Amino acid sequence: MSATYEPVIVGFLCNWCSYRAADLAGTARLHYAPNMRPIRVMCSGRVEPDLVLKAFREGADGVLIAGCHPGECHYIEGNLKALRRYVLLKQLIRQWGIEPERLQLVWASASEGTVLAAAVNRMTEQLRALGPLRWQQTVLGGDGRPVAAAVPKAEAMATTMPEEA
C-alpha cells in the first residue's frame, strides 16, 4: 500500500449533538485525525441508507454516523431508527464485500467533543489498516462508467479446472 494513503471518512453528524461535539472539539483545540469530512444533518435518523452507499460508491473509505445518545434525540427516537438501519446496513455491506469496520456509528452528545475525536482517530487507524476502498476504480472499473467488455477470470482458467480447494 502506498505510504500516501489517507483514508477519507464521510461523517454524518446530527445537528443537535454530534455536530456540536465536533464544534466543541474544535474550540477546545483538540488534536485529532483530519480524515473526516463532516456533513451536518438534522438527525442521525435522516441518514438514509442511500447516502451511506452513495458515499462508498463516490470514493469514501469509511462512513461514520454520529448522533445523540439514545433517549436524548431531539426528535425523540430518530437515533433509534438510525441504529436499526445501521445494524442491517452493516450486514448488507458485508455481502457486498465491504468490511464492517468501514461503517461505524457513535453516540456523541454536545459536550462529548473528546468522544467524537476519539472515534475519528480510532476509525482512521482501522481504515488505514484496511487500505483504500476506491469503489469506482477497483469494483466498477475506471471512471465509474459501466465496465466495457471486461474479460472475466474465466478466460484465464485452463480448459479443465482443478477440484475446488
Add this chain to the structure above:
Amino acid sequence: MAGNGKPKFAMYWAASCGGCEIAVLNIGDKILAVDEAFDIAFWPCAADFKVKDVESYPDGYIDLCLFNGGIRNSENEEMAHLLRRKSKVLVAFGSCAHEGCIPALANLTTPEAIFRAAYLNNISTENPKRVVPQPVTKVPEGELHIPVFYDRVRALDQVVAVDYIIPGCPPEPHQIWNVLEAVISGTPLPPPGSTIIGAGKVAVCEECPLEKHEKTITRFYRPYEIVPEPGLCLLEQGLFCMGPATRSGCNARCPRVGMGCRGCYGPLDGVEDQGARMLAALASVVGVGTLRDEEPKLEPLIEEVMETLVDPAGTLYRYSMAHSLLQRARVETGSSAAGGVR
C-alpha cells in the same frame, strides 16, 4: 414482408428467462391485433429471423423494439448496440433489461464461482473431464469463438440509450397491452429517455388491499414458517414484503394472495436504490430496541432481529442489483472465494 407500410416490430431476448416473451403472449387474443398492426421484423422466439437480416436493415428501420434481458456477455451487448441502431423506439422490456433482475444477483459473486457452479460443482451436471467453455477454442479446423462472459450483469440502459422502460418480472399483460394499444392507436407516448411506461407512479402498498395497523415486529419469518393472517399487512406480520419501496402497476398481485412483494416493478420515481429505500422502511417496522432498553443492549437486540432476515442483499436487491448504487460486490483480487456470498 417488407413494403406493406405497416410499422415494424421486433422483440429480442438477452440475459433473461424467456418469461417476458410468454408475458407478451399472455395478452391473449389481442396478440392478433398486434400481428395485424405490425410487421414483425425480428423476433427469434416467435419467427425465423437471423441476425444478418437485422444487419441488412437500414438504421432506424424497426419502429418498436422490445428488448428483454440484461447484458451478461459480449453477444448481449452486441445485439443491444445493433438493435439500438436499427430501432426508432427501443424499450427495455421487463425487469432484466430494466435493472438486471435475477441474473444480476450473480453480481454478488465472481465469474469464476459462477462457472464452477454451472459446469463443475453441481449435482445435476456430469462433467468428468471438467471442461469449462472458453471464449476461444482451437480445433483442427481453426478457432472457435463464443461470446465473452462479463464480470457483471448490466441493465440495458447502462449499455445503450433506452427510450422507454416497461418494468415487471414479467410485465403484467394488461400493462403490456396498454402500451401496445397506445402505439397501435397512435396515442403519443411520454417524452422518451428511460421513461417508465406501463406502470403506476405510487407504491405497491397503495394498490394493496391488505390492512396496515402501524404494528411493529420482533422478527422476520420466511414464507413457509407461518400462515399469514388474511386481510392484514404481511410486513406487519413479519413476512418480508417490498411493497413500500416498489412501484405499483401489478395491482399488488403477490400480497393479495399472501406472498410478500419481491420488488419486481423496481423503485419509485426519484429513487436510485430500491434496496436501500426498503432497508430504511424496515427500520420503522422493526420494533425492537426502544427507549426502555439500556444503551449497550440496544445493538445486540436489534442485531438478533435483523439476523432473521435471511440474505439481505439478495432479498432487498432481488431485482435491482444491476441498477443499485454499488452494482456489484467487491472481490479481493487473487481470492477464489465465492465473492461476498455468505
